[in-house]
Amino acid sequence: MSHLTDFQTFFLLSILKIVVVLVITLTAVAYTVLLERKVLGRMQNRWGPSRVGPFGLLQPLADGIKLFLKEDLMPLATERPLFIFAPIIALTCALISIAVVPFGAVTHIAGVDMFAISDINIGLLVILGITSIGVYGIALSGWSSNNKFALLGSLRATSQVISYELALGLSLVGVVLRAGSLRLRDIVDSQAAHGALSWNLFGGFQFIAFFIYLMAAYAETNRAPFDLPEAESELVAGYHTEYSSMKFAMFFMAEYANMITVACVATLMFLGGATSPLGNLLPANFGGPILSAIFPVLWFVAKVFAFLLLYIWVRATLPRFRYDQLMAFGWKFLLPVAILNIIATSLVLALRG
Amino acid sequence: MQLALFIIFGLLAVAGAINFLLQRHPINSALSLVVVMMSLAVLYWSLGAEFLAAAQVIVYSGAVMVLFVFVVMLLNAGEEERTHGSKAAYAVGFPGAAAIFCLLSFVFLSNGKSFGVTDLGNHLTHAANNIAEISQVLFRDLLLPFESTSILILVAILGAVVLARKEH
Numbered sequence: 001m002s003h004l005t006d007f008q009t010f011f012l013l014s015i016l017k018i019v020v021v022l023v024i025t026l027t028a029v030a031y032t033v034l035l036e037r038k039v040l041g042r043m044q045n046r047w048g049p050s051r052v053g054p055f056g057l058l059q060p061l062a063d064g065i066k067l068f069l070k071e072d073l074m075p076l077a078t079e080r081p082l083f084i085f086a087p088i089i090a091l092t093c094a095l096i097s098i099a100v101v102p103f104g105a106v107t108h109i110a111g112v113d114m115f116a117i118s119d120i121n122i123g124l125l126v127i128l129g130i131t132s133i134g135v136y137g138i139a140l141s142g143w144s145s146n147n148k149f150a151l152l153g154s155l156r157a158t159s160q161v162i163s164y165e166l167a168l169g170l171s172l173v174g175v176v177l178r179a180g181s182l183r184l185r186d187i188v189d190s191q192a193a194h195g196a197l198s199w200n201l202f203g204g205f206q207f208i209a210f211f212i213y214l215m216a217a218y219a220e221t222n223r224a225p226f227d228l229p230e231a232e233s234e235l236v237a238g239y240h241t242e243y244s245s246m247k248f249a250m251f252f253m254a255e256y257a258n259m260i261t262v263a264c265v266a267t268l269m270f271l272g273g274a275t276s277p278l279g280n281l282l283p284a285n286f287g288g289p290i291l292s293a294i295f296p297v298l299w300f301v302a303k304v305f306a307f308l309l310l311y312i313w314v315r316a317t318l319p320r321f322r323y324d325q326l327m328a329f330g331w332k333f334l335l336p337v338a339i340l341n342i343i344a345t346s347l348v349l350a351l352r353g
Numbered sequence: 354m355q356l357a358l359f360i361i362f363g364l365l366a367v368a369g370a371i372n373f374l375l376q377r378h379p380i381n382s383a384l385s386l387v388v389v390m391m392s393l394a395v396l397y398w399s400l401g402a403e404f405l406a407a408a409q410v411i412v413y414s415g416a417v418m419v420l421f422v423f424v425v426m427l428l429n430a431g432e433e434e435r436t437h438g439s440k441a442a443y444a445v446g447f448p449g450a451a452a453i454f455c456l457l458s459f460v461f462l463s464n465g466k467s468f469g470v471t472d473l474g475n476h477l478t479h480a481a482n483n484i485a486e487i488s489q490v491l492f493r494d495l496l497l498p499f500e501s502t503s504i505l506i507l508v509a510i511l512g513a514v515v516l517a518r519k520e521h
Binding site: 079082120121122125126128129130131132133135136139140142143151154155158159162165182 | 380384387391403404407408410411414415416419420422423426427484
C-alpha cells in the first residue's frame with residue numbers, strides 16, 4: 001500500500017473494519033435469537049425450532065425474510081416522524097457502542113489496529129453515554145404510538161433503564177479504579193498478568209461488582225427477570241405494540257444487539273477481555289503469528305458466548321419481578337452495595353499504595 | 354479534520370437551537386435541545402476535552418433531557434399556541450442580542466492574540482490524557498469546593514423531596 005497516504009490507508013481499513021464488525025454483529029444478533037430459542041426449548045423439555053435447515057440453523061434467515069415481507073402497518077393517530085425515528089435511534093445506539101470494543105490483542109497492520117474499530121481513551125464512558133442515549137428510542141416509540149399499552153410499556157422501560165444506569169455505572173467504578181484508566185485496552189491489560197487468576201472477577205475481588213453489573217445489565221436490556229416493559233400478560237407487547245414489519249424487527253435486533261454489547265462490556269471489565277484464561281501456561285507466540293493473532297479473538301467470543309448463555313439460563317429460570325420490587329431492588333439494594341464496593345475497593349487500593 | 358468537524362457540528366448546533374425555538378410541540382423542542390447538546394459534546398471533544406464531552410452526553414442528553422421528555426410524556430402536553438410575544442421583548446431583545454454579538458466578536462477579533470493558542474494535535478492522537486489532570490484538580494487541589502458543591506446538590510435533592518411529599 002505504498003502509493004496510499006497514511007490517512008487513506010487508515011480510512012480504507014477503518015471502513016473495512018466497520019463493515020466486517022457490522023456484518024458479524026448482525027449475524028451474531030440473528031443467531032443469538034436462535035440460540036435463545038433452542039436453549040430455552042431444551043430447558044423446557046421441547047425441541048425449539050428444528051424445521052428450517054439442519055437443526056433449524058436457517059431459522060434466522062426465514063424469520064428475517066418473513067419480517068421483511070410483512071406489510072408495514074402505520075396507525076393513523078401516530079406522531080409520524082418520531083414513530084419512524086424511534087426504532088432507528090434504538091438500533092443505531094445499540095450498534096454504535098460495539099465500535100469501541102477491542103476484540104483481540106493489539107495487532108497492527110499498516111499502522112492500524114486491526115481488532116478494534118477505534119481505540120478511545122474514554123472508551124468506557126462512550127459506551128455508557130451511548131447506552132443512555134438509547135433510552136430515547138424506547139421512550140419515543142411508546143409516546144409516538146399513541147397507545148395506552150405502548151406508553152405504559154415505554155414509561156416502565158425508561159424509568160427502569162435510567163434507574164439501573166446508576167448501579168451499572170457505579171459497579172464499573174471499582175474496575176476503573178484498579179485499572180487506573182477508562183481506556184478499554186488498559187482495563188483488559190490490567191487483568192492480563194496471570195490468566196483467569198488476575199481477572200477482575202476473581203483476582204481483582206470485584207465479584208460483588210460483577211453481581212451488581214449482572215443485575216443492572218439484565219434490567220438495562222429489559223430482559224427477564226426484569227422484562228416488565230414487555231410483560232405480555234399486562235401490556236400486550238409494551239412499547240413496540242404498534243410496530244410491524246421491519247420497524248418491529250429493528251427493535252428486536254436492538255434488544256439482542258444490546259445483549260451482545262452488555263456481554264462484551266462484561267467480558268472486557270470482569271473476564272479479562274481477549275486475554276487467555278490460561279495465562280502464561282501457553283507460550284506467547286503459540287501456533288505461529290497468524291494463529292496467535294486469532295486465539296485472543298476466539299477467547300473473546302467464547303467469553304461473550306458464555307455470558308449470553310447465562311442470560312438465557314436466567315430467562316428460563318426466574319419469574320418476572322413486580323414493578324415495586326424492581327425499583328426497590330435497584331435503589332435500596334444495588335445502589336448502596338455498589339457504593340460500598342467502591343469505598344472498599346478504593347480503601348484497599350489506597351492502603352496498598 | 355477539526356475544521357470540518359467544527360463546521361458540521363457547529364451548524365447542527367445552530368440549526369437545532371433555531372428548531373428548538375420554532376417547534377410548537379414540547380417533545381420536538383426537547384429533542385432539538387438533545388441535538389444541540391450532542392453537537393456541543395462533539396465540539397468539546399474536537400477541542401481535546403474528551404471527559405467534558407462524555408459528561409455532557411451522559412449527564413445532559415442522557416439524564417436531564419430524558420427526564421424532560423419523560424415529564425412531557427407523562428403530562429401528555431399538547432401543542433402550544435403561537436403568540437406574538439410582548440412588544441418589550443422585540444424592542445429590547447433584538448438590539449440587545451445584536452449588541453452582545455457585536456461586542457463579543459469585536460473582543461475576539463481585536464484581542465484574539467492575547468487569549469493564547471493551544472496545541473490540539475496531542476489530544477486528537479491520544480498522546481495527552483486530561484482525565485488524570487481533571488481528577489488531580491477536582492479531588493486534590495479543589496477538594497473542599499468540590500465536596501461542598503456535592504453537599505449543596507444533596508440539600509437541593511432533600512428540599513425537592515420535602516416539597517413533593519404530601520402533608521399527613
